[in-house]
Amino acid sequence: MSVASRHIESVAVLLAMVAIGPIVAIVSGDAYQLAMFERALIYAVAAASLNMILGYGGMVSFGHAVYLGVGCYVTGILANEDITQLWIQLPVVIAASMAVALFIGLIVLRTSGVYFIMITLALAQIFFYLAVSSSYFGGDDGMMIYERTTLARAYDPFDSWQFYIFCAVVAVLSILFVNHVIRSDFGRRLVACRENPKRATALGYNVFAIRLVSFVLAGAVCGVAGFLLANQTEFATPGYASWQRSGELLVIVILGGVGTRFGPVYGAFAFILLETVLAGYTNHWPILFGPFLILVVLFFHQGLAGFVDRIFKTGARAR
């Protein structure tokens, strides 16, 4: 498949996913339905960033929700200080999440395998406890965010439709960015480092630096997801950075298909849909979701992207 048609395919898949929300909202006549799909898009961005380091870099990060928390708190703190302009908020969010990712990356990338999993988890706890014990920012109870991000005078962030479009544009651009990185020369080098670090080193690549750059980029993109989440929920809580949230992100990536370009998007939509359906069925939905997850891991290893591929035979898998 040529480069141009790949780009067209990317955009087409993402536009199709973005269109689901409005269709449901129009059919049901209820603009509040959009909120669910905003959540799905935000999760898709976070999962896409995790997929970049997990699926292509081979780094199993169990602390990825930290950047969700960082993005969310930074946005909230700025907004409550009356700094709501997009062109100030977004760079600050990206810089903050990159800084945190650099700190974590410098420590965890010295290790690998199980160490990597456990240490990303433990380091993420530092930031979780920081949020829990910062009474100035609401501590355990979280922090209300009173203003959504402003863009131009014509844009009303509290209008359901306008906000959905804002959310969708930021999400699609972020996911396209991730896909662009994956397809770039840099992305190829990242895969080379996953496949055989020794050989990559012998070829003259600096494996540590390549991994660190991808780790920091993934943190930045996930921070953008946190920025959207702050706007969408108008709330920041330590729960966004909890290890359960990190676990959910891993689940989404697996559900969608590890190391596939659109897996995280499919995974996020499937996860949100499943959560909504199961939670509507019973309050104790994790007891149904747990076995489902185990079955998915045991028997459905290609994820939804592999499933979609087999149906359409498009061969979109990047491996």
Next chain:
Amino acid sequence: MASLIAEQLLNGIQLGILLFLIAAGLTLIFGVMDFINLSHGSLFMMGAYFSVLFQGLTGSFFFAVGLSAIAVFGLGLLLEFLLVRRLYARSHLDHVLVTYGLILIANESVILIWGSVPIFSGVPEGLSGQVPLPFGIDYPAYRLLVIAVGALVGLGLFLLIQKTRIGMLVRAGATNRTMVSILGVNISLLYAVVFALGALLAGLAGAMAGPILSVQPGMGETVLILSFVVVVIGGLGSIRGALLAAMIVGLIDTMGRAFLRDLLSLFFSPQIAGEAGPALASMLVYILMALILFFRPEGLLPLQKRS
């Protein structure tokens, strides 16, 4: 002041002992099977709940602790046989996800059966008092018992691993898994025993921790993450490392929570100390871990691996 410090030291040792019981299982399971078990904390939680259940049935605290350790041992065997066994050959990511699913199931089942309200299982009668120790310290009898039992179990574990045949196989398995299976050892039986032994230790720790912590859904996760820190600091697969690290983590966490605020108020205003003290105290262990790993990525007492 001196007696306060001594009391907190004992509290730290007691937390360290509990952490050691959990981390020992975790590190053994990792060392021998290369399996990362997130649901180890759930086994700890099940130990605590079983203890509450059996206490209601038998009326005796000590019976209940013993029974619940055995029950969690059985649960571990069942889990290994039905599920974990299928995962040894899979990637670590799969281990993480499946055992994450197990955590969801365990927490939700506990909520369905016992409700989500914390249960306070009281300290058994006869142990609710204080024991006078040398240097004029009074210390709760029950906590002292926990330290003693934990130390005994730790010693037993040490003897089991250093002196018995099964311990020899465990050590061999941790050093070179492939070679052990080539030598004709029934490796699947060995794996099941190690997994269940780890479950037993976690269940015992949970049952004993019941009267100290509040028994509630999700209690296993906090402990699990702390045990990860212990395992990582000590060096994966190393029991001696786990013991050393558990003591360090237990002491630092307890001392930090008890004295950090006062220590900071010597240098900063009370307001800053009051805000930063508790925050820093809960992060202290993780910061320590980050520091140790930065200088010794393999942990303090790493295992010599050959494979």
